[in-house]
Amino acid sequence: MKGITVIFLATLLYTGDPQKTENLYSWQITFQSYDQCKLFYDEYQADILNGLLDHGTKKFGKIEVDYLACAEVELDFNKKEPKVLSQVEMYKKGG
Numbered sequence: 121m122k123g124i125t126v127i128f129l130a131t132l133l134y135t136g137d138p139q140k141t142e143n144l145y146s147w148q149i150t151f152q153s154y155d156q157c158k159l160f161y162d163e164y165q166a167d168i169l170n171g172l173l174d175h176g177t178k179k180f181g182k183i184e185v186d187y188l189a190c191a192e193v194e195l196d197f198n199k200k201e202p203k204v205l206s207q208v209e210m211y212k213k214g215g
Contacts, residue, residue, distance in 0.1 A: 122196050126151040128161075129191040129207060130172050135182035142180055144172065145193075145202060154208050157190035161210045169211065186213045
């Protein structure tokens, strides 16, 4: 089964090795549009970024949030990762 939706896509950097990254996808929170995703991000920005740091640290060790976007993706439940069709940056480290 395939479908199109908007999710958060985050890239985490390992603090000790910034060339090594992990990508996370917000399967639990989906949106019907970029506008809906951006409104949610604007309202909960601190909670989202702190949650990414907390989850990432527990799962991967010392990490930093490098990038967060609202991404339009094609879902294919036969694949581990979605096909990213387009994205709009919400956060960029140092940006």
